[in-house]
Amino acid sequence: MPGKTLFDKIWDSHVVADLGGGVVLLHIDRHLLHDLSGSGALKEVEAKGYVPAQPQLAFATPDHAISTRAGRTDDTFPAGGPLLRGLRQRTSKYGIRLFDMGQDGNGIVHVVGPELGITLPGTTLICGDSHTCTHGGLGALAFGVGSSELVHALATQTLVQRKPKRLRVSFEGKLPKGVTPKDMILHVIGEIGAAAGTGHAVEYAGSAIRALPVEGRLTICNLSIEMGARTGMVAPDDTTFQYLAGRDFAPKGALWDRAVEHWRTLGSDADARFDREHTVDMARVVPQITWGTSPEHVVAVDGLIPDPARAPDENRRKAWEAALAYQGLEPGKPIAGTRVDWVFIGSCTNSRISDLRAAAEVARGRQRAAHVNAWVVPGSERVKREAEAEGLDKVFTAAGFEWREPGCSMCVASNGETVPRGQRSVSTSNRNFVGRQGPGARTHLASPAMAAAAAIRGAIADVRTL
Amino acid sequence: MEKFTKVTGVAAPLMRQNVDTDLIIRIERLVGTDRSDLGPHCFEQLRLKADGTADPACVLNHAAYRDAPILLAAENFGCGSSREGAVWALMGAGVKAVIAPSYGDIFFNNCFQNGLLPVALPIAEVERLAEETRASPGNARVTVDLEEHVVVSPTGRRIAFEIEGRRRDALLQGLDDIALTLKHAETIAGWQNADRAQRPWVWL
Numbered sequence: 001m002p003g004k005t006l007f008d009k010i011w012d013s014h015v016v017a018d019l020g021g022g023v024v025l026l027h028i029d030r031h032l033l034h035d036l037s038g039s040g041a042l043k044e045v046e047a048k049g050y051v052p053a054q055p056q057l058a059f060a061t062p063d064h065a066i067s068t069r070a071g072r073t074d075d076t077f078p079a080g081g082p083l084l085r086g087l088r089q090r091t092s093k094y095g096i097r098l099f100d101m102g103q104d105g106n107g108i109v110h111v112v113g114p115e116l117g118i119t120l121p122g123t124t125l126i127c128g129d130s131h132t133c134t135h136g137g138l139g140a141l142a143f144g145v146g147s148s149e150l151v152h153a154l155a156t157q158t159l160v161q162r163k164p165k166r167l168r169v170s171f172e173g174k175l176p177k178g179v180t181p182k183d184m185i186l187h188v189i190g191e192i193g194a195a196a197g198t199g200h201a202v203e204y205a206g207s208a209i210r211a212l213p214v215e216g217r218l219t220i221c222n223l224s225i226e227m228g229a230r231t232g233m234v235a236p237d238d239t240t241f242q243y244l245a246g247r248d249f250a251p252k253g254a255l256w257d258r259a260v261e262h263w264r265t266l267g268s269d270a271d272a273r274f275d276r277e278h279t280v281d282m283a284r285v286v287p288q289i290t291w292g293t294s295p296e297h298v299v300a301v302d303g304l305i306p307d308p309a310r311a312p313d314e315n316r317r318k319a320w321e322a323a324l325a326y327q328g329l330e331p332g333k334p335i336a337g338t339r340v341d342w343v344f345i346g347s348c349t350n351s352r353i354s355d356l357r358a359a360a361e362v363a364r365g366r367q368r369a370a371h372v373n374a375w376v377v378p379g380s381e382r383v384k385r386e387a388e389a390e391g392l393d394k395v396f397t398a399a400g401f402e403w404r405e406p407g408c409s410m411c412v413a414s415n416g417e418t419v420p421r422g423q424r425s426v427s428t429s430n431r432n433f434v435g436r437q438g439p440g441a442r443t444h445l446a447s448p449a450m451a452a453a454a455a456i457r458g459a460i461a462d463v464r465t466l
Numbered sequence: 467m468e469k470f471t472k473v474t475g476v477a478a479p480l481m482r483q484n485v486d487t488d489l490i491i492r493i494e495r496l497v498g499t500d501r502s503d504l505g506p507h508c509f510e511q512l513r514l515k516a517d518g519t520a521d522p523a524c525v526l527n528h529a530a531y532r533d534a535p536i537l538l539a540a541e542n543f544g545c546g547s548s549r550e551g552a553v554w555a556l557m558g559a560g561v562k563a564v565i566a567p568s569y570g571d572i573f574f575n576n577c578f579q580n581g582l583l584p585v586a587l588p589i590a591e592v593e594r595l596a597e598e599t600r601a602s603p604g605n606a607r608v609t610v611d612l613e614e615h616v617v618v619s620p621t622g623r624r625i626a627f628e629i630e631g632r633r634r635d636a637l638l639q640g641l642d643d644i645a646l647t648l649k650h651a652e653t654i655a656g657w658q659n660a661d662r663a664q665r666p667w668v669w670l
Contacts, residue, residue: 146550146578195542251667414493
């Protein structure tokens with residue numbers, strides 16, 4: 001019998017019952033609840049006459065529908081106030097831990113899970129949010145679910161699931177100059193497409209992944225859903241254990257040693273089989289920027305805006321044409337130099353302390369272009385406090401960037417913080433969909449350093465030549 | 467959950483790749499709008515121009531397709547955000563079934579929680595259905611029959627589709643997953659007791 005993959009080991013050990021036909025009842029170890037999906041799910045659990053089965057395994061933090069303006073209140077974004085109050089009321093009623101706005105532990109749900117040690121290797125973790133795959137960076141089996149499945153999991157601590165196939169993406173070699181984890185994953189999505197991972201669990205492996213700190217692994221796993229995969233993961237190793245040691249909800253003392261011993265057994269066996277494999281030679285990866293309205297619409301920053309006449313098939317030609325029209329771009333021109341109105345540094349993809357450091361390094365001693373609005377939205381209270389202790393906030397404000405409170409903000413634009421219609425944004429977030437950052441907004445995804453470079457130049461710029 | 471057995475009606479050919487759930491329903495609509503009121507906002511970014519008036523170039527605004535119960539689309543329909551509001555918005559707009567070559571995984575699961583049927587057919591078949599529909603807009607009828615797992619094209623071609631037995635049965639009967647799962651309550655408790663001993667650090 002061949003060996004098992006990381007994914008199979010976690011999946012198999014969480015099967016509570018085999019329901020037949022490839023369907024199992026899978027145990028869920030962790031729920032993360034945010035103000036948008038979590039409030040509604042708890043209300044629905046109640047309406048159906050159930051109660052949360054294991055409230056001590058659920059954690060809540062408002063992030064989606066709260067303002068990130070300095071001096072914000074519950075109702076700075078009025079439509080979010082009722083969601084926030086609903087989350088408070090129901091988490092209190094059921095004894096679910098809540099990290100409220102402004103408190104230590106609050107922030108974007110996919111930033112605080114790892115940061116507090118709620119996310120642990122070998123656990124199954126869900127949230128009513130597609131970027132739940134982020135947590136796979138610590139070796140958890142984490143995936144996003146819709147409202148109904150969230151209600152099911154709260155009421156039963158299980159989900160009815162079908163086992164996906166396995167895809168391994170290996171990054172081999174060293175990161176070239178200016179290349180970040182964001183560029184690695186955008187590069188792959190450009191190569192294999194936004195649906196390549198559909199129906200698959202992805203494992204990221206290879207020497208470049210092993211050399212990455214945990215925060216970079218979280219960024220890579222975060223974009224798994226942008227290649228269609230509900231879950232992406234990295235095998236836990238010493239880097240993982242060093243990151244988790246001492247965190248609030250990570251085990252301590254003898255229990256820690258026992259946990260680490262278990263976690264060391266989780267990596268894919270040498271003879272484990274994957275349904276698909278894809279290998280990336282890191283020497284070929286350069287800083288990336290998206291040009292269109294799907295994350296697969298991505299080019300090297302020193303490349304050209306693609307020509308639909310050269311699209312590989314008719315449907316893609318139409319998609320490219322529609323994307324170029326929406327984005328207001330001309331095919332065949334260099335993407336660098338495209339004028340930018342907004343820069344957003346934040347989101348569950350790129351708002352951790354290492355991201356802010358990378359952006360601050362570019363902004364330090366420079367000035368944003370006069371026509372650009374540049375926002376920095378830290379991923380959590382802790383990230384914000386750590387950045388302020390290092391003086392990063394001062395670096396940003398001195399460069400003319402706005403330093404804000406933690407939250408999802410302009411990545412998902414569900415809190416009224418939007419890029420105005422027709423304006424162009426370089427964003428460190430995860431989706432360049434039509435209207436994602438606001439109706440008519442034009443988004444280009446890039447790394448924190450590239451976003452900062454765009455703010456300085458006032459145009460899409462190659463961070464390597466700044 | 468709503469039962470699904472069979473639907474016959476006009477199929478709107480929205481032959482676009484990577485239709486994401488942000489495009490199906492904008493996130494602001496999910497803040498403070500009741501799920502039963504999402505239908506009018508479905509695909510508003512495609513249907514409406516910047517000034518809020520209907521865009522005549524959008525296929526969904528054609529008189530023939532405005533109330534179509536079936537939607538035809540290209541690859542990776544429903545990719546992106548996990549928002550179940552995308553399914554509620556489609557159903558609120560009267561859509562009962564979608565026919566596309568592939569779907570976003572989370573959207574696909576969400577469909578089966580609500581009674582919307584996502585049918586997967588090869589792109590060539592979906593394109594042919596679109597052509598037959600365009601040949602007689604508003605008159606061409608497509609049937610999606612779950613009991614027979616077959617799509618009948620406007621010209622009467624029968625195209626079989628695959629669907630997992632458990633999902634098919636759940637749709638046909640409108641079953642509630644939670645009640646079914648709770649029949650396993652003792653097994654779940656047994657698993658949890660064993661896990662508490664094996665992985666005590668997970669149990670806070």
